[in-house]
Amino acid sequence: MSKKTVTSITNREIDFSQWYTDIVKKAELIEYSNVKGCIYFKPNGYGIWENIQKIVDSKFKNLGHENVYLPMFIPESLLQKEADHIEGFAPEVAYVTQVGNEVLEERLVVRPTSEVLFCELYKSVLESHRDLPKLYNQWCSVVRWEKTTRPFLRTSEFLWQEGHTVHDSAKEAKAHTLTMLDVYVDLFENYLAVPVIKGIKTEKEKFAGANSTYTIEALMFDGKALQCGTSHFLGNSFAKAFDVTYTDKNNKLKSPYQTSYGISTRSIGSIIMVHGDNNGLVLPPKIAPTQIIIVPIRQNKEIVQEKSLQIKEVLSKLFSVKLDLSDKTPGWKFNEYEMKGIPLRIEIGPKDIENNSCILARRDTGEKTTVSLDNIENTVSNMLDSIQKNMFETARKRRDENIREAHTFDEFTNIIETKQGFVKAMWCGDVACEEKIKEITTASSRCIPFGSSKINDKCVCCGKDATKAVIWGKAY
Amino acid sequence: MSKKTVTSITNREIDFSQWYTDIVKKAELIEYSNVKGCIYFKPNGYGIWENIQKIVDSKFKNLGHENVYLPMFIPESLLQKEADHIEGFAPEVAYVTQVGNEVLEERLVVRPTSEVLFCELYKSVLESHRDLPKLYNQWCSVVRWEKTTRPFLRTSEFLWQEGHTVHDSAKEAKAHTLTMLDVYVDLFENYLAVPVIKGIKTEKEKFAGANSTYTIEALMFDGKALQCGTSHFLGNSFAKAFDVTYTDKNNKLKSPYQTSYGISTRSIGSIIMVHGDNNGLVLPPKIAPTQIIIVPIRQNKEIVQEKSLQIKEVLSKLFSVKLDLSDKTPGWKFNEYEMKGIPLRIEIGPKDIENNSCILARRDTGEKTTVSLDNIENTVSNMLDSIQKNMFETARKRRDENIREAHTFDEFTNIIETKQGFVKAMWCGDVACEEKIKEITTASSRCIPFGSSKINDKCVCCGKDATKAVIWGKAY
Numbered sequence: 017m018s019k020k021t022v023t024s025i026t027n028r029e030i031d032f033s034q035w036y037t038d039i040v041k042k043a044e045l046i047e048y049s050n051v052k053g054c055i056y057f058k059p060n061g062y063g064i065w066e067n068i069q070k071i072v073d074s075k076f077k078n079l080g081h082e083n084v085y086l087p088m089f090i091p092e093s094l095l096q097k098e099a100d101h102i103e104g105f106a107p108e109v110a111y112v113t114q115v116g117n118e119v120l121e122e123r124l125v126v127r128p129t130s131e132v133l134f135c136e137l138y139k140s141v142l143e144s145h146r147d148l149p150k151l152y153n154q155w156c157s158v159v160r161w162e163k164t165t166r167p168f169l170r171t172s173e174f175l176w177q178e179g180h181t182v183h184d185s186a187k188e189a190k191a192h193t194l195t196m197l198d199v200y201v202d203l204f205e206n207y208l209a210v211p212v213i214k215g216i217k218t219e220k221e222k223f224a225g226a227n228s229t230y231t232i233e234a235l236m237f238d239g240k241a242l243q244c245g246t247s248h249f250l251g252n253s254f255a256k257a258f259d260v261t262y263t264d265k266n267n268k269l270k271s272p273y274q275t276s277y278g279i280s281t282r283s284i285g286s287i288i289m290v291h292g293d294n295n296g297l298v299l300p301p302k303i304a305p306t307q308i309i310i311v312p313i314r315q316n317k318e319i320v321q322e323k324s325l326q327i328k329e330v331l332s333k334l335f336s337v338k339l340d341l342s343d344k345t346p347g348w349k350f351n352e353y354e355m356k357g358i359p360l361r362i363e364i365g366p367k368d369i370e371n372n373s374c375i376l377a378r379r380d381t382g383e384k385t386t387v388s389l390d391n392i393e394n395t396v397s398n399m400l401d402s403i404q405k406n407m408f409e410t411a412r413k414r415r416d417e418n419i420r421e422a423h424t425f426d427e428f429t430n431i432i433e434t435k436q437g438f439v440k441a442m443w444c445g446d447v448a449c450e451e452k453i454k455e456i457t458t459a460s461s462r463c464i465p466f467g468s469s470k471i472n473d474k475c476v477c478c479g480k481d482a483t484k485a486v487i488w489g490k491a492y
Numbered sequence: 493m494s495k496k497t498v499t500s501i502t503n504r505e506i507d508f509s510q511w512y513t514d515i516v517k518k519a520e521l522i523e524y525s526n527v528k529g530c531i532y533f534k535p536n537g538y539g540i541w542e543n544i545q546k547i548v549d550s551k552f553k554n555l556g557h558e559n560v561y562l563p564m565f566i567p568e569s570l571l572q573k574e575a576d577h578i579e580g581f582a583p584e585v586a587y588v589t590q591v592g593n594e595v596l597e598e599r600l601v602v603r604p605t606s607e608v609l610f611c612e613l614y615k616s617v618l619e620s621h622r623d624l625p626k627l628y629n630q631w632c633s634v635v636r637w638e639k640t641t642r643p644f645l646r647t648s649e650f651l652w653q654e655g656h657t658v659h660d661s662a663k664e665a666k667a668h669t670l671t672m673l674d675v676y677v678d679l680f681e682n683y684l685a686v687p688v689i690k691g692i693k694t695e696k697e698k699f700a701g702a703n704s705t706y707t708i709e710a711l712m713f714d715g716k717a718l719q720c721g722t723s724h725f726l727g728n729s730f731a732k733a734f735d736v737t738y739t740d741k742n743n744k745l746k747s748p749y750q751t752s753y754g755i756s757t758r759s760i761g762s763i764i765m766v767h768g769d770n771n772g773l774v775l776p777p778k779i780a781p782t783q784i785i786i787v788p789i790r791q792n793k794e795i796v797q798e799k800s801l802q803i804k805e806v807l808s809k810l811f812s813v814k815l816d817l818s819d820k821t822p823g824w825k826f827n828e829y830e831m832k833g834i835p836l837r838i839e840i841g842p843k844d845i846e847n848n849s850c851i852l853a854r855r856d857t858g859e860k861t862t863v864s865l866d867n868i869e870n871t872v873s874n875m876l877d878s879i880q881k882n883m884f885e886t887a888r889k890r891r892d893e894n895i896r897e898a899h900t901f902d903e904f905t906n907i908i909e910t911k912q913g914f915v916k917a918m919w920c921g922d923v924a925c926e927e928k929i930k931e932i933t934t935a936s937s938r939c940i941p942f943g944s945s946k947i948n949d950k951c952v953c954c955g956k957d958a959t960k961a962v963i964w965g966k967a968y
Contacts, residue, residue: 047616049563049609050570051600056613059558059628066559082535083542087525087649088564088602088633094526110565111590112602115637116583124527126564126588126602133525137532140523146818152535157564157632161591173563342622 025355028294032238039288040167043297043356053165053172057281060356063305064284065175069155071207071303072177072279075199081151081179086133088156089124094132098257101131104224108161110172126159131225131250131276134180135258138272142262145184148272149192153179168285169242169492176280182272184264186251189273193249196277197230200245208283209300209407210234210290211415212244213438213487215463220447223276227251233462233487235415236289239436241462241489244286247277285492290411291380297357298379300407301400308396309353310339313346313365323369327362327392334393335400354379359403360396380407419487421471428476428488432457438489440468442482444475453477459488501831503770508714515764516643519773519832529641529648533757536832537644539781540760541651545631547683547779548653548755551675557627557655562609564632565600570608574733577607580700584637586648602635607701607726607752610656611734614748618738621660624748625668629655644761645718645968652756658748660740662727665749669725672753673706676721684759685776685883686710686766687891688720689914689963691939696923699752703727709938709963711891712765715912717938717965720762723753761968766887767856773833774855776883777876784872785829786815789822789841799845803838803868810869811876830855835879836872856883895963897947904952904964908933914965916944918958920951929953935964 025038040046045061057065073083089112096102105128112124127133134152141150159173168174179196183189197214204210212232222229226248234242254260255271264270291298301307308331312324321341328339338358340349346363353361363375368386376396377384380403387395418437422428431439439459443449453476454460468485475482501514516522521537533541549559565588572578581604588600603609610628617626635649644650655672659665673690680686688708698705702724710718730736731747740746767774777783784807788800797817804815814834816825822839829837839851844862852872853860856879863871894913898904907915915935919925929952930936944961951958 047613049565050567050612051563051565054563054565056563056609057561058613058617059560062560063558065561082539084535084538085533085541085633085651087527087530087532088635089525089527089530089649091526107592109592110588110600112586113589114587114599116585123590124586133532136526137523137534141534157561159564173565175561 025294025296028237028292035292035294036166036288039292039297045284045297046167048167051172053162053170055167055171057175060305061284064287064299064303065281067303067305068203068207068279068283069177072199072203073155075202076153076177076179079151079195079199081153084137084152084154085156086130086137086154088127090127090132092123092125094136095125097132098225098254101225101254105129105160110159110161127156128158128160129276129278130154130156130158130178131180131254132258134276135254135260138182138255139258139260142182142260142272144263145265147262149181149183149188151179151181153177166285166492168281168288171281174280174282176278178276178278181275182255182260183275184272186273189275190249193230193247193275193277196275197232197245197247200232200247200277200279203279204232204234204244204283204286205408207300207302208287209302209404209411210244210286211408211412213463213465215465215468215487217246217463218447218450218461218486220450221461223248225250225254227253231463233489234286234290235418235438235489236286236492237292237414238289239418239490241438241491242282242286242289243462243491244283245277245279248275250274250276291407292357295351296355298407299357299359301359301404304357304359305336306338306356306358307335307400308337308360308362309349309358310337310362310364311346311349311353312339312341313363313368315341317366319369320364320366324364327364327374327389330393331396334397350377360399378403380410422476423472425476428453428459429457432459432490436490438462438487440471440485440487441476442470442472442474443484443486444478444480444482445484446475446478446480449475449477453488457488459490462487462489462491501770501772504713504768511768511770512642512764515768515773521760521773522643524643527648529638529646531643531647536781537760540763540775540779541757543779543781544679544683544755544759545653548675548679549631551678552629552653552655555627555671555675557629560613560628560630561632562603562606562613562630564603566603566608568599568601570612571601573608574701574730577701577730581605581636586635586637603632604634604636605752605754606630606632606634606654607656607730608734610752611730611736614658614731615734615736618658618736618748620739621741623738625657625659625664627655627657629653642761642968644757644764647757650756650758652754654752654754657751658731658736659751660748662749665751666725669706669723669751669753672751673708673721673723676708676723676753676755679755680708680710680720680759680762681884683776683778684763685778685880685887686720686762687884687888689939689941691941691944691963693722693939694923694926694937694962696926697937699724701726701730703729707939709965710762710766711894711914711965712762712968713768713890714765715894715966717914717967718758718762718765719938719967720759721753721755724751726750726752767883768833771827772831774883775833775835777835777880780833780835781812782814782832782834783811783876784813784836784838785825785834786813786838786840787822787825787829788815788817789839789844791817793842795845796840796842800840803840803850803865806869807872810873826853836875854879856886898952899948901952904929904935905933908935908966912966914938914963916947916961916963917952918946918948918950919960919962920954920956920958921960922951922954922956925951925953929964933964935966938963938965938967
């Protein structure tokens with residue numbers, strides 16, 4: 017069978033998991049590696065990540081971040097210095113034990129995250145309160161050996177950014193944690209068109225070693241939750257464990273307060289699962305590597321080629337545009353670029369040219385419109401804006417419709433069994449209830465959302481007094 | 493001792509190696525890691541790499557490259573498929589043998605380079621001649637466990653780009669190899685201001701598994717050579733070993749011809765060792781993370797602060813500018829930013845303001861000029877151009893003066909012992925002579941330069957007929 021034939025994909029309402037696998041392969045985002053849970057990012061997949069990087073890097077730099085690069089290897093003894101941290105990561109780290117023919121004296125851990133390395137770096141960098149705050153960020157890959165893996169969502173190696181900062185006060189560090197959470201909200205909602213709920217993680221779900229973990233949670237088309245980004249207030253426990261100090265204004269030795277935060281290539285998974293449909297991937301214009309595909313009709317006519325090239329030239333000044341002049345049929349091309357999720361298709365043939373027009377086909381709604389070639393760049397620009405907006409609104413509407421309140425445990429289990437989606441329910445704060453809910457319903461606490469109003473006064477699990485409204489859901 | 497005090501560095505004429513170590517630390521480019529040969533890239537160091545990435549990535553994309561990302565782990569059996577390749581890399585690869593508590597069935601090699609992975613990817617991507625050529629590139633870190641390490645020049649882990657392409661014909665692939673070598677020449681000469689000699693490597697020095705290796709070689713201030721970038725024509729031996737095929741125009745199954753090429757963070761080492769002086773680092777304007785530092789004189793005067801900020805605002809539209817308003821003395825600041833290699837310093841005090849002028853101090857020559865504040869952006873722009881040009885010309889003159897012809901073996905050893913630099917000498921083509929020269933003089937063949945004229949007809953080592961003029965040198 018030809019690798020390039022556009023073949024149909026599994027129906028997403030019938031087998032969502034297979035549909036996802038079909039998309040990542042047929043939209044040519046990845047290939048599977050022979051190494052468990054590792055993937056090859058192909059140009060279509062990596063191009064999305066490059067766009068996300070550009071957006072995030074620029075936002076980070078505007079906020080005063082500087083990029084650094086730290087080693088991928090952590091001596092085992094170093095990772096063990098912060099007890100909670102190592103406990104959280106030990107089961108899933110990869111160890112380098114040998115180099116050439118030589119067995120190493122101390123095993124090296126391939127970084128699962130770099131808190132301990134940033135502590136080492138800050139130790140050598142910090143001297144006085146004048147050096148604070150310092151906002152460092154790193155783009156790299158990290159390794160966490162997971163039992164169950166799936167492209168983008170959970171891979172043995174993944175790409176991410178990890179921000180790590182040091183501050184003079186807990187207050188400032190906490191505020192920064194929230195500032196960065198908002199940067200992630202902005203990225204997901206305004207660029208990836210993925211609506212998110214922001215809140216704080218419970219003690220059980222927080223990052224290993226953190227004081228508190230803030231999160232953004234999104235709802236996928238199948239009703240499952242995806243944690244899209246986290247921002248941690250670390251207190252000064254890492255700094256203390258690693259002897260990171262500076263002299264404050266009163267010339268006293270102090271440990272700085274730290275934060276860390278990250279988003280990863282998992283974000284690509286969220287785009288697929290929020291926007292994709294039965295024709296393939298659907299990419300928001302703001303992060304699509306190719307925003308517009310031009311498909312000429314009866315391209316053997318000279319005028320059609322000429323006009324197509326002309327339109328391409330005009331639009332390329334403002335957008336990322338491709339023109340397909342291959343000998344495939346227009347129908348084949350339509351399917352192919354729908355599969356790849358290109359937000360806007362321009363069809364142009366002899367008849368259109370006679371009328372000084374072309375056809376715009378939106379990927380999000382499938383709608384076709386005949387428009388004038390005059391001022392085509394404005395028309396296209398408006399349509400891309402409209403696609404971006406519509407994709408977000410559609411996703412938000414679906415998400416909102418799938419947040420359901422549960423006042424009793426029966427209601428809770430019933431929602432999870434019959435409807436999926438997010439469940440909003442009160443919680444007493446006892447980890448025993450949280451664990452029981454997870455055990456029985458398989459739904460975990462996603463977050464305690466900011467500014468969320470109470471729906472009643474009793475824990476949905478034990479019936480005791482409860483003040484916290486929690487968002488629960490089955491999660492990836 | 494304060495980490496931040498500007499302290500003098502070792503004189504580069506007295507102890508070049510210590511001078512280099514002083515620079516990388518005191519210009520705050522890196523910190524050493526506890527893991528042998530690994531380094532922490534600090535913002536000043538990583539910022540240079542980010543600029544190099546921007547330049548190279550844009551040139552690559554203009555030539556039709558697409559970026560991908562491949563796993564960092566290679567199953568040992570996969571690396572062993574191409575015999576020469578594994579033989580070259582086996583002694584220096586790092587092995588992951590355990591994950592959590594589980595010992596892996598097959599060891600994983602942390603990539604030392606990714607030829608074998610690109611073969612796996614191309615195998616799944618290629619179908620027909622219409623898919624060719626494909627130009628993929630990857631930005632990543634690779635691991636090669638070296639016995640002797642030095643920051644940037646030879647590190648256990650380093651950052652690089654690796655381009656990997658597949659072509660329909662050997663001719664096209666070879667031409668591409670040379671095109672990419674010229675991209676590297678352009679980068680080094682026109683951005684890093686590092687003059688290079690381009691040529692082909694001898695059989696002995698070529699890349700493990702390559703058909704032929706092209707290289708650019710630069711001369712460091714201490715007279716030693718640095719290989720700055722290589723571009724390999726791989727023939728189709730990898731493709732055959734890995735079963736990469738496509739159907740050609742006649743519908744026959746063929747193996748494509750491949751190339752690969754890379755430059756790494758070693759390039760930062762070349763900048764240090766070509767341009768640095770006894771006051772510290774000297775950065776070419778085109779890749780300096782900060783191009784201009786403004787140092788106010790008597791900054792407690794309001795007018796000085798005002799004017800400094802105003803100049804900063806004007807220049808920031810075109811250049812990367814910093815203004816130091818800290819309470820350090822101007823003298824301290826002069827030293828500090830000279831150490832960090834910032835190409836241009838602007839000094840401005842009350843007297844200058846009275847005269848509507850400021851002082852420009854060039855980092856390359858140390859020359860100070862009083863210039864008008866009118867049209868300061870043009871004046872600064874011209875001066876940065878002049879610095880860039882002067883840095884290249886100075887380096888080129890020194891390099892040219894340090895290429896010496898050797899007609900006899902005595903001349904050869906004498907040059908290496910007394911003068912260092914490059915030696916140009918004829919070679920019969922026999923690896924025995926090449927090895928003998930290296931053993932006795934410690935100079936290795938750097939390359940057979942393109943278009944280099946013969947200096948006589950006899951091999952400098954054995955006296956037999958020789959047609960190849962080779963550039964030799966002690967190398968990093």
